[in-house]
Amino acid sequence: MGALISTCHGLLAPFNPWISGFGTALLIMGLLQKYWAIRVSFDAHLMQRLADHPQPLTDKTKALDHALTALALQPEEKAGRPWDKRIGNTLRLLRRQVTLLAAQIVLTLSFSLAIPWLVTVA
Template sequence: MATDMELHAVASLLRRGHSLDLLSTGLSLLGALLGLGQWLLGVSAPWAIALSVALLVLGLLQKYWALRVAFDAELFQRVADSPLPLAERSAALDQALSALGLQPANAGGRPWQQRSRGALNLLRRQAWLLAAQVLLTLGFILASPWLAIAG
């Protein structure tokens, strides 16, 4: 059975998703500037435009997972902070999620360990998308023609 401290720990880990989201937003803006710069300069390097689009798409996907992670972080924090017994908190959360259409009615009653694993998997997805953005950005830097000129 989950303890309040475990719920607080999961909420704390999930809040780290905000930092990942900030970095991803910066990389997405870099991708947008790269694409806009290509268009404004009239340079039609297909690889640079493809890279720009890929950075933007990955950034949008990461933003979706970041929203889900932030939502779960708030839920875990509220459940952990509640003075009610854990069983009552779980039932209230399941009822609220079902009423809002965010969870099927028959999906309630899951153990907190399973909920925690699911929420942390969302955080992992977010981190993987950020890692893909970082690799694409590094690939662009290393493949850029100005790098050969500067070195």
């Protein structure tokens, strides 16, 4: 949402360094938040697929590690990690995503409230 606001405003308004700064920050935060959202979604889908299959967890874990290593999505030394560590890392990714989303919302609200003053300054 912030990326859309910043892009539209940048195309329609005359140059103002404050508004451009807010817009650029919103755009960067929006892209970073989207990146973390994709990572969290990927992990969630992987875990759901593993949970849906009746094979033993050790077999599924070995197959997952092999596939992730073959696709260069995981270094070889991370193979064989315990599931509590994997789940902890996924929760860390989710916290990053939520933090960026919250920061984006705060910046968007600040941007919206500050526009009248920023426009009169320029």
